[in-house]
Amino acid sequence: MTPRQAKLVTAAEACGNAARTIEMDFPRSELDDPMTSPMRRELIASRQRDVAALKLAEASMMKLADDPDAYALLMDLRDKQPTAFTAIMVLVKIELDRPAAEQEVAA
Known part of the structure; x- marks a missing residue:
């Protein structure tokens, strides 16, 4: 593995870790919970878009490393x-x- 590929893999892992951290704090399951307030539901939906973007970044960087x-x-x-x-x-x-x-x- 070249130094450039190692940096890409490290960055991809950081994106994956960030996505998992956000997912733990703002789980998708709360979107379907009737007890979740509308404001919290909006916040979770926004954070889930962040999670999707981070997962896409992780996958993209891994492809670049490959x-x-x-x-x-x-x-x-x-x-x-x-x-x-x-x-x-x-x-x-x-x-x-x-x-x-x-x-x-x-x-």
Whole structure:
């Protein structure tokens, strides 16, 4: 593992730890609890969005650590051919927005 990859893994682990800490303090289960006040429910929903963002950051950094050259290639494409990069991102968004059942059938 290169020093850069080690730093990425360390950062990814920090994001994962932060997400777990927030999840412990603001558990998703409280959103469905009828005794939770509306203000607390809003706060929990906001913190759950933070958790989702941290988990995405963790996964992204781990992918970068696994294959840093692929990320560099993508950023090179963004700089040199922005329209091609935009087209790829549109396809990625479409793929991510598809329901999981459709994705399993396609695989």
